[in-house]
Amino acid sequence: MNMRHVRAIAVFGIAVVALTGARGSHGGSCGGSSGSHGSSSGSHHDDDGTTGSSSGGSVSGGSSSSNKASRDITIDECKFDPATKNLVARITIKNDGLLDYDYDVTMKFTGAAGGTAVPATATKTAVAVAAGASQSAELTTSYPGSGDGSEYTRCEVTRASRS
Incomplete structure (x- = not known):
């Protein structure tokens, strides 16, 4: 067996960004510490004690046609904004292709298993990204709870798709 030909496969399945600053949580783990983070393009930092800040990460993929769009997206920040009572996700879309694309992205905000957070989604459509360029976008959805947002982790x- 020649081990030089064995390659690690990049993991872009369930990439989760933790919302930090929530009471009872001990920082974010970017989806756990199973050894395969798959966040080659996102930074990983935790800002404990700062309500609303989060760690960076990568994204999950779907069908093969949407995988290309998913690989272009980096999650920069996910947070609860107490001023607007919104759940907010900030992303960067990097188009390494030779064509201009419009991206449609849907984010899901969730809490811990068995927790009280009702899954909430935010969608952003027609984010124009020129060939070889990057574009930041913000996805927001109303906070469905009545507390401080700490149940969303x-x-x-x-x-994600592009056209």
Whole structure:
């Protein structure tokens, strides 16, 4: 067996960004510490004690046609904004292709398993990104709870496409 030909496969399945600053959470884990983070383009930082800040990460993929769009997206920040009572996700879309694309992205905000957070989604459509360029976007959705948002601990890209 020649081990030089064995390659690590990049993991872009369930990439979750933890919302930090929530009471009872101990920082974000970017979806756990199973050894395969798959966040080659996102930074990983935790700002404990700062309400609304989060760690960076990558995204999950869907079908093969949407995988290309998913790979172009980096989650920069997910947070609860107490001023607007919104759940907010900030992303960067990097188009390494030779054509201009419009991206449609759907994010899901969730809490811990068995927690009280009702999954919430935010969608952004027609984010224009020129060939070889990057574009930042912000996805927001109304906070469906009545507390301080601490029950929401994660966000992830659930759908991404480009046209």
